Amino acid sequence: MIHKEILKKIEEFDTIIIHHHVSPDPDCIGSQLGLKYLIEESYPNKKVYAVGENTDRTMFMGSMDVISDNVYNDALVFIVDVGDKKRIDDQRFLNGKTLIKIDHHPLTEEFADLEWVDTKFSACTEMIIDLYIENKEKLVMNDKAARVLYAGLLTDTGRFYYNSVTERTLRYGAEVYKFGFSKQDLYANLYYKSVAELKFTGFLMANFKYTENGLGYIKLTQSILDEYNVTAEFASGMVNTLSNIKEIVMWMFFTEDKDLGKIRTSFRSRGPIVNKLAAKYGGGGHALASGTLANSWEFVENIISDADILCKEFNL
Ligand SMILES: [Mn+2]
Numbered sequence: 001m002i003h004k005e006i007l008k009k010i011e012e013f014d015t016i017i018i019h020h021h022v023s024p025d026p027d028c029i030g031s032q033l034g035l036k037y038l039i040e041e042s043y044p045n046k047k048v049y050a051v052g053e054n055t056d057r058t059m060f061m062g063s064m065d066v067i068s069d070n071v072y073n074d075a076l077v078f079i080v081d082v083g084d085k086k087r088i089d090d091q092r093f094l095n096g097k098t099l100i101k102i103d104h105h106p107l108t109e110e111f112a113d114l115e116w117v118d119t120k121f122s123a124c125t126e127m128i129i130d131l132y133i134e135n136k137e138k139l140v141m142n143d144k145a146a147r148v149l150y151a152g153l154l155t156d157t158g159r160f161y162y163n164s165v166t167e168r169t170l171r172y173g174a175e176v177y178k179f180g181f182s183k184q185d186l187y188a189n190l191y192y193k194s195v196a197e198l199k200f201t202g203f204l205m206a207n208f209k210y211t212e213n214g215l216g217y218i219k220l221t222q223s224i225l226d227e228y229n230v231t232a233e234f235a236s237g238m239v240n241t242l243s244n245i246k247e248i249v250m251w252m253f254f255t256e257d258k259d260l261g262k263i264r265t266s267f268r269s270r271g272p273i274v275n276k277l278a279a280k281y282g283g284g285g286h287a288l289a290s291g292t293l294a295n296s297w298e299f300v301e302n303i304i305s306d307a308d309i310l311c312k313e314f315n316l
Contacts, residue, residue, distance in 0.1 A: 001134070002116045003130070003131055004134075004135070005114060006114065006116065007138055009098055009114065010039060010046075011043075011138075013046070013098070014045070014047060015049075015076070016047070016075065016076045016077075017048075017051060017078070018035055018048070018050050018051070018080060019051055019052060019077065019088055019093045020032045020050075020082070021079075022089045023055070023233060025058070025081075025155060026061065026152050026154075026155040027123045027152035027153075027156035029055075029062075029148065029152070030061065030123075030124075030125040030151050030152025030153070031124040031125050031128050032050045032078075032080050033062045033148045034145045034148045034152065035080065035102075037145035038128070038139055038140070041142045041144075041145065042138060047071075049067050051065055051066070051089075051090050060189040072096050073097075075096040076096060076097065077093050077097075077098070077099050077100070078102060079093055079099070079102070079103075080101075080102045080124050080128075081102075081124035082101075082103060083101070083106070083107060083108050083117065084108055084109060084284075085111060099113050100112055102124060102128070103127075104117070104123065104124050104126070106285075119286075120166070122153075122156060122165050122166065123152050123164075125148075125149045125152030125153050125156065126156075126169055128149060129175055129176060133172070133175065142179070143180055143181050146176035147176075147179070147181035149176045150186065151186055154186075154190060155190065196228065196229055197230075200230050200238070203228060208241075210247060211308050214247060214250065214311045214315060215250050215251070215252070215307050215308045215311045216247075217242075217254065217307075218254070219297070219300065220236075220253065220254065225256065232255045232256065235255045236255040236257075238253070239253040239266040242268070249311055249315070250271070250272050250307055250310065251268050251269075252266060252303070253266045254303075257293075262293040262295060263293065263295070263296070263300055264293060265294050265300070265303060266289075266291045267290050268288065268289050271314045273287050273288070273310075274289070274290050277303070281294065281299070
């Protein structure tokens with residue numbers, strides 16, 4: 001079984017390095033730090049590093065380690081919550097002795113020595129908890145690990161709301177919830193809003209468009225982002241402002257990103273499958289949540305008309 005194989009590798013190596021994906025979200029950081037804290041608690045003599053960029057959104061979960069290249073020489077390397085080589089933050093992940101992938105996104109390429117990819121998990125943090133449950137005689141959970149794992153579960157499941165949630169997700173939630181970390185403090189860090197965010201939400205709600213087939217969308221140009229003083233990353237993360245609207249079955253955000261020189265495109269749905277559409281335009285992701293990068297606003301128009309057709313077919 002994969003859980004035992006992974007544990008064997010953990011036991012084999014003294015140095016373990018864990019990588020996350022670019023623009024890491026709380027599920028990714030929760031998996032990365034959760035795994036790190038679990039291994040540290042269980043094997044105090046091992047050196048475990050979590051590497052990659054720190055983001056404002058996830059700093060409350062813990063900060064990243066900075067390591068030199070030679071640390072990789074005899075290291076076991078994990079990548080979590082990511083399936084594509086090019087989306088991994090810090091390409092040194094290739095320099096370790098052994099590479100293990102743990103991911104819940106649909107498989108796109110195989111390159112690790114051990115691949116544990118399973119889309120039936122609602123969150124990558126759920127997989128880390130599964131690894132712990134299946135190796136309970138060896139792995140020891142602590143408060144610190146439980147806190148970041150719970151944070152990942154909450155965010156990737158929309159607080160146990162998305163249809164990816166199973167009976168197992170709830171049981172595993174309880175498995176970490178029972179630790180003593182402050183839930184209120186965690187919720188405050190995950191869900192507080194700034195005044196700027198609230199005003200921007202007001203703009204989104206007043207200005208989104210929708211079609212008679214149930215496609216909702218909004219185009220966010222650089223001048224709009226400047227006016228509300230929000231980054232492209234932040235703005236595109238607001239896509240679920242358009243969820244839970246009776247008339248809308250699929251919703252999209254198109255956000256100009258001046259650093260990337262492209263238009264960030266996020267697809268969300270409560271019916272029509274969107275990852276094939278994302279793949280058609282060079283992106284990917286989950287069946288009901290995916291994205292891509294568009295080169296121009298003309299390109300965006302093509303995506304909108306394709307998406308509208310999907311909505312129409314869904315409603316037939
Ligand atoms: Mn995830």
